[in-house]
Amino acid sequence: MGSARITAYDVAKAAGVSQPTVSRVFSRSASVDPAKAERVRAVARELGYIPNLVARSLNSGNSFRIGIVLAYLKNGFFGEALQDLSKALNKQGYSVTVYFAGNSSDEVDAIVDDLLADQVDGIVLASISLSNALVSRVRKSGIPCVLFNRGQSDPGTSMVTASNFEGGKQATEFLIKAGHKRIAHLAGWRKALNGVDRRDGFLAAMESAGLNPLACVDCHFRRNVAMEETRKLFAQNEVPDALFVANDHMAFGVLEVLREELGLRVPEDVSVIGYDDAPMASWKTFDLTTVRQPLRQMIDATANTLLNEITNPSCAPEKIEIPGELIVRGSARIPTGTARPKAQT
Amino acid sequence: MGSARITAYDVAKAAGVSQPTVSRVFSRSASVDPAKAERVRAVARELGYIPNLVARSLNSGNSFRIGIVLAYLKNGFFGEALQDLSKALNKQGYSVTVYFAGNSSDEVDAIVDDLLADQVDGIVLASISLSNALVSRVRKSGIPCVLFNRGQSDPGTSMVTASNFEGGKQATEFLIKAGHKRIAHLAGWRKALNGVDRRDGFLAAMESAGLNPLACVDCHFRRNVAMEETRKLFAQNEVPDALFVANDHMAFGVLEVLREELGLRVPEDVSVIGYDDAPMASWKTFDLTTVRQPLRQMIDATANTLLNEITNPSCAPEKIEIPGELIVRGSARIPTGTARPKAQT
DNA sequence: CTGAAAGCGCTTACAG
DNA sequence: CTGAAAGCGCTTACAG
Numbered sequence: 102m103g104s105a106r107i108t109a110y111d112v113a114k115a116a117g118v119s120q121p122t123v124s125r126v127f128s129r130s131a132s133v134d135p136a137k138a139e140r141v142r143a144v145a146r147e148l149g150y151i152p153n154l155v156a157r158s159l160n161s162g163n164s165f166r167i168g169i170v171l172a173y174l175k176n177g178f179f180g181e182a183l184q185d186l187s188k189a190l191n192k193q194g195y196s197v198t199v200y201f202a203g204n205s206s207d208e209v210d211a212i213v214d215d216l217l218a219d220q221v222d223g224i225v226l227a228s229i230s231l232s233n234a235l236v237s238r239v240r241k242s243g244i245p246c247v248l249f250n251r252g253q254s255d256p257g258t259s260m261v262t263a264s265n266f267e268g269g270k271q272a273t274e275f276l277i278k279a280g281h282k283r284i285a286h287l288a289g290w291r292k293a294l295n296g297v298d299r300r301d302g303f304l305a306a307m308e309s310a311g312l313n314p315l316a317c318v319d320c321h322f323r324r325n326v327a328m329e330e331t332r333k334l335f336a337q338n339e340v341p342d343a344l345f346v347a348n349d350h351m352a353f354g355v356l357e358v359l360r361e362e363l364g365l366r367v368p369e370d371v372s373v374i375g376y377d378d379a380p381m382a383s384w385k386t387f388d389l390t391t392v393r394q395p396l397r398q399m400i401d402a403t404a405n406t407l408l409n410e411i412t413n414p415s416c417a418p419e420k421i422e423i424p425g426e427l428i429v430r431g432s433a434r435i436p437t438g439t440a441r442p443k444a445q446t
Numbered sequence: 447m448g449s450a451r452i453t454a455y456d457v458a459k460a461a462g463v464s465q466p467t468v469s470r471v472f473s474r475s476a477s478v479d480p481a482k483a484e485r486v487r488a489v490a491r492e493l494g495y496i497p498n499l500v501a502r503s504l505n506s507g508n509s510f511r512i513g514i515v516l517a518y519l520k521n522g523f524f525g526e527a528l529q530d531l532s533k534a535l536n537k538q539g540y541s542v543t544v545y546f547a548g549n550s551s552d553e554v555d556a557i558v559d560d561l562l563a564d565q566v567d568g569i570v571l572a573s574i575s576l577s578n579a580l581v582s583r584v585r586k587s588g589i590p591c592v593l594f595n596r597g598q599s600d601p602g603t604s605m606v607t608a609s610n611f612e613g614g615k616q617a618t619e620f621l622i623k624a625g626h627k628r629i630a631h632l633a634g635w636r637k638a639l640n641g642v643d644r645r646d647g648f649l650a651a652m653e654s655a656g657l658n659p660l661a662c663v664d665c666h667f668r669r670n671v672a673m674e675e676t677r678k679l680f681a682q683n684e685v686p687d688a689l690f691v692a693n694d695h696m697a698f699g700v701l702e703v704l705r706e707e708l709g710l711r712v713p714e715d716v717s718v719i720g721y722d723d724a725p726m727a728s729w730k731t732f733d734l735t736t737v738r739q740p741l742r743q744m745i746d747a748t749a750n751t752l753l754n755e756i757t758n759p760s761c762a763p764e765k766i767e768i769p770g771e772l773i774v775r776g777s778a779r780i781p782t783g784t785a786r787p788k789a790q791t
Numbered sequence: 792c793t794g795a796a797a798g799c800g801c802t803t804a805c806a807g
Numbered sequence: 808c809t810g811a812a813a814g815c816g817c818t819t820a821c822a823g
Contacts (some may be wrong), residue, residue: 106816108815109817110816110817113593118793118794119794120816120817121794121795121818121819122794123817124817124818125793125818126793127817128818131793131819132792133792135792137792148529151562152817153563153724153816154505154564154817155500155504155509155816156799156815156817157818158815158817159498159500159501159798159801159815159818160799160800160816160817171529171806173529173813174519174522174526174529175525177519177525179525180519180520181520182530183544184519189548191545191546193558196545198542198544199528199543199544200541201532202534214496215536217635218498219541220495220500221812226607309635327817351474353731357729357731363733380520384699384702385706385707386698386701387733388679404531451800453799453800453801454801455800463809463810464809464810465801465810466801466802466809466810467808467809467810468801469800469801469802469803470802473802474801475802476808476809478808478809479808482808482809496803497801498800500800501799501800501801501802501815502802504800504816505803505814505815505816506801506802507803632806701820782796
């Protein structure tokens, strides 16, 4: 359709006003005579005029675009987060551009350059595996930024996380109360703060109860590693009677090994608790007791924090922790005296 | 922080050249004296100059941004598609902005307006549930567009799909060859062409074999509906000995009903074939025979088609169908004489 | 309330 | 190869 796009100038001519007046009508930046404004709008509608945001960006200094940096979307959690975050930001007039971070430092540098070149007004760093180099380069750029679900002890950057320490503690206490003594933890990744915090919560709960962890092994948040470690644990003399697994994705693999390979009954022979409350956790096939990540609240906090920093550049960085919630299902023994909640979906 | 961004003009002054020369160095649009170019680059690096893409967009007419419209990302397939597509387009110098389509026609209109306002150079419509109104509004805008994995008989718009008819036929023939007679199809959604095509492939294979479908019910691509329909099928007098399910997500639920609720063995009592080859299909828990969507090839075709339309606006719309592949696992009986392939992951 | 003017940071003919 | 000039489509003081 080679037809050139309609500009504010075209509308102005057709409506018998000046181009800045058209601009004022659409940017609601100043008052315009109501009748005239209505005429402008009518003409614009008829001509199919839509303000060019690129031009607006250039002189207003705001692009109304947010960059969100991710590592992968195969994990449904981040996909859902992206979707919700995007909707929340759209509602405030921002569009969301995605950037996928690789691992090499060249790629990381390239991403920061892209972010700067694209003139994004704000950045969300949403991947566990983002390097510190990226975070500090972004910080130096001066563009408002918040870390989403990513532990990173950069005091200058805002971040929103679930309270992983509390969640790990809660899950472990539940197992202890149910009478388990030989509890093992299949941990996340020692370089990812959320995994570390869950593990520390586990260790703290064990210590408070005067129990020694049967094991506590790093599984890199990877399903296959968790499955292999499970096999090893059950090849020992003293086998676990409960497993706390650092995320649901690994827990699904662990359940598979326990039931299909080792022929164990869950929770009669061994209790399993996961972390995240991924959609699949509620499937009968898994029926996984797990700590729910309060995604909605985390998204809202992320959007609000970022928008606040954009609006008010001098505000101090915020560290927001959203508490999780233990979702009790069938994969872990239920402490006596604890009312089994009605079906939680 | 507040320090104003370095512009081409700043670099020019520091390097002792004119601003357009700096522009030429970074846009490689014209030849520049090599020594001078090197000096400019050095100064730029030192000052931390990064060209402002917004300014470039405004007069070049290209934003180097692609809009991708999605309905949801909870389904891992689209998340992965988004990631791969984004990487492919990034490689060609485009950034990708995401737009989530709701259902109401107001929302659809708003998305088209956003796409236009943002001056995207191209659009990918990637959701089954996008209304025809959206497609035709996008088409009228004249912005290059390709439909990804979405049946939609708009002759004027390019589209890339898997060959769903062939896939449905292939899966059904596999069941027939294994000796099944009472085959039922749990279909996708009659308003989504990919579901319809899979169903038609099923019907065609049945007809060729002189078999009557035991059932063929619309499940809207929804897990819960598929589960409910499975219960109904097995409450009849004549129960199926094989099920072809229109996607893996539903098939996982179907397997759950068969095994956990009905106590049936798969594939001894009933064979199940899914569609998509979602990552979970290879898990031992499911071990699902399924038709693999050739995602990589579909992504490549989508990116290439779109870039081609952008570069060459007068080219005719393309309809590309990528053949699928039956991945044989343990959930369906294997026809005698068919070599069971080595473990497919 | 509203028009004429300048300018956002680039690219692109146009001369030289 | 390279500088001076115009312009992309808006917004924003500045007068009135």
